[in-house]
Amino acid sequence: MEKLINFLNRFERYLAILFMGLMTILVICDVLSREVFNKGIPWAQKSAVYFMIWGGFIGAIMVANKAQHLRPEIADKLWGEKGKYLFVRIQNLFMFIFCAVFTYVAVQYVSESFVFGDKSVVLQVPLWVLQLVIPYTFASLGIRNIYFFLNPAKQLELKKEYA
Amino acid sequence: MFWGLLFLIIIILILVGQPLFVIMGSIAALSYHFVSEEGVSIVIGDIFYAANKEILLAIPLFVLAGQIMTKGSIAHRLINIAKAITAPIPSGLAISSVLSCAVFAAISGSSPVTLIAVGSILYPALIKAGYDKKLAMGMLSVGGTLGIIVPPSIPMIIFAIMAQVSVVDLFKAGIGPSIILIFLLCIYAFARAPKGSRGKWDTQEFLKSLKEGILSMFMPFVILGGIYSGFFTATESAAIAVLYALIVEFFIHKEMKLKDIPILLEETAGLLGTLFLILILAMSFNKFMTYEEIPQNLVVIMTGLISSKITFILGVNVLLLIVGCIMDIMSAILVLAPILTPMAVYYGMDPVHFGIMMIVNLEIGYITPPIGINLFVASSIFKENLSTVIKSVAPLLFVLIFGLLLISFIPEISLFTVTK
Numbered sequence: 001m002e003k004l005i006n007f008l009n010r011f012e013r014y015l016a017i018l019f020m021g022l023m024t025i026l027v028i029c030d031v032l033s034r035e036v037f038n039k040g041i042p043w044a045q046k047s048a049v050y051f052m053i054w055g056g057f058i059g060a061i062m063v064a065n066k067a068q069h070l071r072p073e074i075a076d077k078l079w080g081e082k083g084k085y086l087f088v089r090i091q092n093l094f095m096f097i098f099c100a101v102f103t104y105v106a107v108q109y110v111s112e113s114f115v116f117g118d119k120s121v122v123l124q125v126p127l128w129v130l131q132l133v134i135p136y137t138f139a140s141l142g143i144r145n146i147y148f149f150l151n152p153a154k155q156l157e158l159k160k161e162y163a
Numbered sequence: 164m165f166w167g168l169l170f171l172i173i174i175i176l177i178l179v180g181q182p183l184f185v186i187m188g189s190i191a192a193l194s195y196h197f198v199s200e201e202g203v204s205i206v207i208g209d210i211f212y213a214a215n216k217e218i219l220l221a222i223p224l225f226v227l228a229g230q231i232m233t234k235g236s237i238a239h240r241l242i243n244i245a246k247a248i249t250a251p252i253p254s255g256l257a258i259s260s261v262l263s264c265a266v267f268a269a270i271s272g273s274s275p276v277t278l279i280a281v282g283s284i285l286y287p288a289l290i291k292a293g294y295d296k297k298l299a300m301g302m303l304s305v306g307g308t309l310g311i312i313v314p315p316s317i318p319m320i321i322f323a324i325m326a327q328v329s330v331v332d333l334f335k336a337g338i339g340p341s342i343i344l345i346f347l348l349c350i351y352a353f354a355r356a357p358k359g360s361r362g363k364w365d366t367q368e369f370l371k372s373l374k375e376g377i378l379s380m381f382m383p384f385v386i387l388g389g390i391y392s393g394f395f396t397a398t399e400s401a402a403i404a405v406l407y408a409l410i411v412e413f414f415i416h417k418e419m420k421l422k423d424i425p426i427l428l429e430e431t432a433g434l435l436g437t438l439f440l441i442l443i444l445a446m447s448f449n450k451f452m453t454y455e456e457i458p459q460n461l462v463v464i465m466t467g468l469i470s471s472k473i474t475f476i477l478g479v480n481v482l483l484l485i486v487g488c489i490m491d492i493m494s495a496i497l498v499l500a501p502i503l504t505p506m507a508v509y510y511g512m513d514p515v516h517f518g519i520m521m522i523v524n525l526e527i528g529y530i531t532p533p534i535g536i537n538l539f540v541a542s543s544i545f546k547e548n549l550s551t552v553i554k555s556v557a558p559l560l561f562v563l564i565f566g567l568l569l570i571s572f573i574p575e576i577s578l579f580t581v582t583k
Binding site for chain 1 (some may be wrong): 180184185220406
């Protein structure tokens with residue numbers, strides 16, 4: 001499990017850097033082209049938006065890796081020092097259920113896009129390719145929840161490290 | 164019946180420590196499933212549609228520009244300029260801390276980062292110059308909060324998306340309130356000036372600091388100038404900000420190397436990721452609320468309870484100040500902006516003015532217990548216990564609330580820069 005998590009962390013880190021980099025380059029090129037040559041790059045902004053969507057979803061997984069997602073913490077103290085591992089386990093169990101449901105529904109949604117052959121209007125790229133990041137994100141988050149459910153101390157350690 | 168059940172589910176999710184995106188996603192999914200009788204799959208469609216907006220590009224680009232600019236020694240450069248300018252004024256160093264915080268926060272876009280960067284340099288300097296410890300701590304902790312009202316501001320972009328108002332108008336409207344708040348804080352510092360806090364004007368020192376720091380200080384003006392003149396949209400100005408930051412840090416300050424870029428991009432993805440899921444799931448729930456006419460129904464209920472605009476403004480200010488104490492700013496905007504903005508419009512407020520008022524309210528939340536993040540950061544970097552930090556911030560809280568009342572009841576402070 002540890003190996004899988006480490007592999008996913010590295011893979012997703014490279015993806016996030018790639019998507020954020022491409023997004024930035026495309027928007028800058030588009031703006032410069034418009035200001036200098038009076039003609040923008042028609043597909044640049046839309047492509048940048050899709051890179052941002054991918055980067056944003058992958059970024060959400062990276063935040064989960066560091067246990068840094070925004071959440072109301074008002075009830076945390078109720079669990080006390082003794083209940084902290086139980087709390088992390090229950091927390092991850094609930095998150096896993098949420099992610100499993102959303103992964104299942106997202107797979108169905110993307111499958112429908114594939115069957116109907118929907119395409120992006122500007123780029124003419126099949127929409128299912130662009131939407132694939134949604135089930136991937138929830139599935140990847142779900143894997144993290146299983147990992148932290150089994151290793152609650154690890155999540156607490158990460159939370160402290162990145163706080 | 165359904166709403167009671169939904170409320171109970173939210174309480175349970177909070178009790179078991181769920182992240183906001185899970186709470187928001189569960190609310191959206193359950194609402195669509197039980198009220199609209201639509202499948203949960205509509206939420207997936209909604210979030211893809213919600214994310215597919217060009218204005219969202221401005222968020223990671225402004226974050227990236229801030230990350231690049233704050234990589235080097237920008238805090239030193241800005242502080243030196245502010246110190247040189249304010250030297251001949253009584254309490255000049257305290258005033259320079261407010262000015263440094265305001266400009267640094269506008270560039271970095273982060274309140275805690277501002278407090279760490281500027282506070283760690285200026286706090287020892289203020290103490291050494293004979294300033295009261297509490298005044299020094301208070302000025303720096305409060306100064307850091309200015310970042311979200313000085314444009315460009317990520318909370319303003321989030322508000323614009325959730326309340327469907329123009330980002331450019333919000334950025335323009337932020338100028339007046341920023342000046343008012345900076346002015347009030349400077350007046351406070353001036354009034355509490357210790358003896359001998361007035362220095363001498365040194366033209367050479369001023370020119371030297373200006374030469375070293377002018378390019379860092381110039382970034383907010385490039386962005387605002389572009390937006391204000393109608394030359395750039397918010398997204399375009401964010402792209403220009405990144406380009407400007409890269410040129411300044413790579414070729415002029417030479418404080419950045421190629422190997423730093425992947426780390427900055429990774430950090431940007433992480434910061435975007437913190438917001439992204441919550442934002443798009445909140446937008447899905449927002450769409451559900453609009454279909455079900457929930458904000459309109461709430462307006463009807465509210466009009467039965469509140470009869471005047473003044474009562475509404477006071478009531479909303481109290482509500483938002485309480486919310487700011489217990490919720491972080493992004494979550495508060497995502498949850499409350501779509502509900503409160505239609506009410507504000509009903510009571511005759513301009514939605515842009517309301518957005519500014521909301522952001523100033525939530526800005527105060529950075530320095531109010533129990534979750535005011537600047538209090539914890541200040542306690543850590545100034546090595547003081549939390550209660551001392553809270554006491555040091557308390558008088559400045561009244562200054563900010565006075566500023567908030569001015570901004571709330573004089574719409575022209577926000578709207579004089581916005582042409583309709």
